[in-house]
Amino acid sequence: MPTPAFEDIAQTFDFLDDWEERYRHLIELGRAMPPLDPAFQVPATKVDGCASQVWILPRLEEDRFDFQGESDAMIVRGLIAVLHALYAGLPPDEVGKVDAQAALARLGLDEHLSAQRSNGVRAMIGRIRQLAADAD
Template sequence: MATAAFEDIAETFDFLDDWEDRYRHVIELGKAMPPMDAALQVPATRVEGCASQVWIMPVIEDGRFDFHGDSDAMIVRGLIAILHALYSGVPVAEVPAIDAQAEMKRLGLDEHLSAQRSNGLRAMVERIRQLSAAAA
């Protein structure tokens, strides 16, 4: 159950030959993502459990989930961009049904991220689930 935006990313990953190209693409996704307003980068929006600084601020409109996110690390910004593609526009009640781990596995991220980055990714997904549950 992935959004069209996430499917576009998955298709691009299918065309990329090796992990270095995919890694570069993740970084490019992060660079293309609009920066989060510095005023929103506060302890209340910080994601605990990430080695890098990560902030996620939910935006709920018409019962659909979205968020602003940012990080001080480019690869992590790219991971946030991928999560944004996965969750943006999904009805709040459907956010918990998304199997982010399985979707990320489709991209090969489960095999190529360090343990520390994988833990941070799990922390971001958990934070998104908490934010959507609070909004539901």
């Protein structure tokens, strides 16, 4: 079940007319995220399999999964923000049950990302799922 934060993003994407506007919105989502402290941008938090530099730092707050993310690419920061909206606040054991590919398809991202970016998104999803499983 998508989170309210993800539903907000999906509704905004439905409202926007073209992909140029959607990409701009994706970049704005990334800009709105708090930055990850450079002290946490280390090999232990780096996501392998992404063309861009990506770091994900998990947190468990009141038995709810959360994470911070960072990337050196603005669109990828936006993708991290979308994944954050999809997963943050869920119990750790629910994270692996989310059909992220279907959610991203709902936004049309499956059709509008390059193959390299799509591979990076899959790597981020895999890392998030593993971090949540480890936190459970």
